Amino acid sequence: xxxxxxxxxxxxxxRSVFLFAKKNNLPVEVKLISLKNGEQHTExxxxxxxxxxxxxxxxxxxxxxxxxxxxxxxAEKFNTPDHWFPKxxxxxxxxxxYLSWQHLxxxxxxxxxxxxxxxxxxxxxxxxxxxxxxxxxMEDLNWSLDLIEKxxxxxxxxxxxxxxxxxDLVAIVEIMQPFASGVDxxxxxxxxxxxxxxxxxxxxxxxxxxxxxxxxSAKDSVKQLDSSKVEYFRPRVLRLIS
Amino acid sequence: xxxxxxxxxxxxxxRSVFLFAKKNNLPVEVKLISLKNGEQHTExxxxxxxxxxxxxxxxxxxxxxxxxxxxxxxAEKFNTPDHWFPKxxxxxxxxxxYLSWQHLxxxxxxxxxxxxxxxxxxxxxxxxxxxxxMEDLNWSLDLIEKxxxxxxxxxxxxxxxxxDLVAIVEIMQPFASGVDxxxxxxxxxxxxxxxxxxxxxxxxxxxxxxxxSAKDSVKQLDSSKVEYFRPRVLRLIS
Numbered sequence: 001x002x003x004x005x006x007x008x009x010x011x012x013x014x015r016s017v018f019l020f021a022k023k024n025n026l027p028v029e030v031k032l033i034s035l036k037n038g039e040q041h042t043e044x045x046x047x048x049x050x051x052x053x054x055x056x057x058x059x060x061x062x063x064x065x066x067x068x069x070x071x072x073x074x075a076e077k078f079n080t081p082d083h084w085f086p087k088x089x090x091x092x093x094x095x096x097x098y099l100s101w102q103h104l105x106x107x108x109x110x111x112x113x114x115x116x117x118x119x120x121x122x123x124x125x126x127x128x129x130x131x132x133x134x135x136x137x138m139e140d141l142n143w144s145l146d147l148i149e150k151x152x153x154x155x156x157x158x159x160x161x162x163x164x165x166x167x168d169l170v171a172i173v174e175i176m177q178p179f180a181s182g183v184d185x186x187x188x189x190x191x192x193x194x195x196x197x198x199x200x201x202x203x204x205x206x207x208x209x210x211x212x213x214x215x216x217s218a219k220d221s222v223k224q225l226d227s228s229k230v231e232y233f234r235p236r237v238l239r240l241i242s
Numbered sequence: 243x244x245x246x247x248x249x250x251x252x253x254x255x256x257r258s259v260f261l262f263a264k265k266n267n268l269p270v271e272v273k274l275i276s277l278k279n280g281e282q283h284t285e286x287x288x289x290x291x292x293x294x295x296x297x298x299x300x301x302x303x304x305x306x307x308x309x310x311x312x313x314x315x316x317a318e319k320f321n322t323p324d325h326w327f328p329k330x331x332x333x334x335x336x337x338x339x340y341l342s343w344q345h346l347x348x349x350x351x352x353x354x355x356x357x358x359x360x361x362x363x364x365x366x367x368x369x370x371x372x373x374x375x376m377e378d379l380n381w382s383l384d385l386i387e388k389x390x391x392x393x394x395x396x397x398x399x400x401x402x403x404x405x406d407l408v409a410i411v412e413i414m415q416p417f418a419s420g421v422d423x424x425x426x427x428x429x430x431x432x433x434x435x436x437x438x439x440x441x442x443x444x445x446x447x448x449x450x451x452x453x454x455s456a457k458d459s460v461k462q463l464d465s466s467k468v469e470y471f472r473p474r475v476l477r478l479i480s
Contacts, residue, residue: 072338090315093311096315100345
């Protein structure tokens with residue numbers, strides 16, 4: 001029985017797990033879960049992750065959630081190349097430092113921005129998005145990106161140093177997320193764009209594009225949501241922007 | 243040159259680092275930094291952590307921030323007992339799962355909002371924001387009780403780990419606003435007692451004396467300090 005990964009490619013942490021598993025050709029089976037269709041609430045999925053979140057992992061009887069622990073688990077189980085999650089104490093500390101900071105440092109920010117953009121949520125909930133909240137979300141995002149460019153990305157290299165690591169995968173999928181609302185945050189950021197190119201090259205363009213095709217077409221798919229789905233999203237969006 | 247830790251005990255992540263280092267009698271030097279007095283903005287401290295946050299660690303020329311990576315670093319460097327951060331793949335995954343979830347699962351939520359929303363002198367506490375902060379915090383605590391804490395044990399299993407330290411310091415934080423979230427939560431209280439016992443009551447109390455007296459100290463804040471905090475609190479609760 002191979003290791004199973006439960007993913008929805010709209011989700012940033014699912015994409016980092018996908019990139020890691022596929023780049024390393026790990027013997028895993030990917031099962032796509034549709035959050036939009038509420039598949040995380042099925043009895044079957046709840047046995048895999050009682051928190052009803054993706055990504056999730058099932059290795060025989062052992063189940064877990066949370067993308068970063070999942071990648072660490074797979075890195076060790078399948079003995080992936082050291083640079084992904086270095087064994088050297090200080091190199092690992094650098095990678096872990098970004099992985100820890102980013103939860104509040106950028107993840108929360110990108111998510112808020114995505115939910116605020118009218119282009120995505122307008123046709124869904126028909127709300128007027130308060131200008132000041134949008135402005136603040138963009139301000140927070142820019143602050144995060146400034147920090148990533150100045151403090152985390154090493155000159156000409158990656159977050160952990162000279163080679164790509166799990167930290168870069170986790171970063172890139174977050175920074176790509178605003179594309180789902182038609183926002184390209186790489187514009188005007190030369191250092192960030194150069195780092196992105198290095199990441200894409202290290203991962204492989206084909207794999208990178210495959211991972212991101214869902215969010216790059218998200219704007220179109222949301223217009224097709226039927227009214228029952230709109231009702232599903234409405235309270236969640238209202239909560240986030242109020 | 244021993245390893246230095248830069249901490250302000252008002253901060254949850256500083257307390258987990260403190261508990262871990264002291265419980266394990268690690269050869270570290272603790273330097274107290276006062277956030278209230280802006281000591282994180284000094285030239286000297288910025289060399290240690292350019293993000294100007296605590297906790298921070300300096301080991302010779304190597305500097306870092308972020309409490310969980312810091313504890314992992316010290317666990318490995320000083321070879322602490324395995325249960326803190328188990329080497330077994332699946333045991334470690336359980337500990338890591340909580341450590342990852344908690345950033346957004348609880349840290350972002352109620353603890354900060356409840357604590358800061360209430361303690362601002364002269365600022366009317368926005369009642370609906372406080373109510374929401376408590377609601378979010380209760381949701382987090384329900385999950386911790388039902389999903390994370392193992393029956394009769396700890397978060398990672400039968401023994402205490404870094405996950406329990408990280409959890410307990412967050413759940414203690416509302417005490418800084420006089421809010422005791424253990425009330426009415428038998429399972430959580432029982433777990434707390436196990437954690438206090440495993441860490442040692444004296445050390446646990448030492449770590450938490452700052453927040454337990456926070457309500458009083460905030461009344462003594464002079465007006466210049468109030469101005470320092472005001473925009474940050476407004477930002478957080480609005």
